Amino acid sequence: MSRIVNVGAAQMGPIAADESRAEVVGRLIALLRDGAEAGCDLVVFPELALTTFFPRWFTEDIAGHDHYYEREMPNADVQPLFVEAARLGVGFCLGYAELTPDGHRYNTYVLVDKAGAIVGKYRKVHIPGHADDEPHRPFQHLERRYFEESPDGFGVVNAFGGIVGMAICNDRRWPETYRVLGLQGVELVLIGYNTPLHYAPDPDQNPLQSFHNNLVMASGAYQNGTWVVGVAKGGIEEGVESLSHSQIIAPSGQVVAQATVSGDVLISARCDLDLCRHYKETLFNFDVYRRPEAYRIITEQKGVAPPSG
Ligand code: CDV
Numbered sequence: 001m002s003r004i005v006n007v008g009a010a011q012m013g014p015i016a017a018d019e020s021r022a023e024v025v026g027r028l029i030a031l032l033r034d035g036a037e038a039g040c041d042l043v044v045f046p047e048l049a050l051t052t053f054f055p056r057w058f059t060e061d062i063a064g065h066d067h068y069y070e071r072e073m074p075n076a077d078v079q080p081l082f083v084e085a086a087r088l089g090v091g092f093c094l095g096y097a098e099l100t101p102d103g104h105r106y107n108t109y110v111l112v113d114k115a116g117a118i119v120g121k122y123r124k125v126h127i128p129g130h131a132d133d134e135p136h137r138p139f140q141h142l143e144r145r146y147f148e149e150s151p152d153g154f155g156v157v158n159a160f161g162g163i164v165g166m167a168i169c170n171d172r173r174w175p176e177t178y179r180v181l182g183l184q185g186v187e188l189v190l191i192g193y194n195t196p197l198h199y200a201p202d203p204d205q206n207p208l209q210s211f212h213n214n215l216v217m218a219s220g221a222y223q224n225g226t227w228v229v230g231v232a233k234g235g236i237e238e239g240v241e242s243l244s245h246s247q248i249i250a251p252s253g254q255v256v257a258q259a260t261v262s263g264d265v266l267i268s269a270r271c272d273l274d275l276c277r278h279y280k281e282t283l284f285n286f287d288v289y290r291r292p293e294a295y296r297i298i299t300e301q302k303g304v305a306p307p308s309g
Helices: 021-037 062-068 079-088 169-173 175-182 203-224 273-280
Strands: 004-011 042-044 091-099 105-112 118-123 156-159 162-168 188-193 227-232 235-237 240-242 247-249 255-258 265-272
Touching (some): 004 021, 004 247, 021 042, 021 079, 021 265, 105 162, 105 188, 118 156, 118 162, 162 169, 162 175, 169 188, 175 203, 188 203, 203 227, 203 247, 203 273, 227 273, 247 265, 255 265, 265 273
Parallel strands (some): 004 042, 162 188
Antiparallel strands (some): 004 265, 091 105, 105 118, 156 162
């Protein structure tokens, strides 16, 4: 059986606050068709791909943003995407805001196989930003108000002929994300992001957004011998400019495809999952070289504990 997965990164441009689900799903279907034309097995959409990035606005009552959440997946609005994907025989990964029947709110990704069945679900673990209104900022990043931290952690699924894991935006900055997936043998990590270019807590980082984006994903790929697919929703959305620069990274850490424009565009790469073995069975042979007993502090401690005295 072939270990080549042709993966498309379906970068999106801005989604306006008043853009309907039908309009957005139409854009997703157009990108999916581009993927089918490019011979893709799997097309990866960004974080919160069905709506504008609504955590940029404060509502006193959290329910004020309820219309941005999906209560089931698929639902009537998104069903046409599932139908078209199954017709084309192309899988996809879709990010959306999830409101569960018992009232939990998650920033979620689902992985859908070529027959249109959901085969994996991931809820964002690292929730950045803040929970209360901070009017001094030019715009808010209220993910900690509108999303809970996932209680589920990072899992992998057998899909598309390999071992697939998912992560969402801020997760990509944390080495633990990739290592936990790497310890489950991950070969393909799918990551969607919305990264504003302006970082209010430390604007010195603004010009480094693209550099940091590649730095963390390439390191995660190399150090765990896995493919990484990073997919942006970028451009100027409701006055806030976010990073584009979607990219597909090989287990060597090399970028093999990168978006050179912002807006809706599909890039793709032929990902040979057997390349992962070059790294997983040599420099990063975990069985031989890892020293978990030397890393205990990583799971036993959350913050920094400097030496006393
Ligand atoms: N959507 C995100 O998780 N964005 C964060 C920003 C706030 C830093 C990111 O890590 O890109």
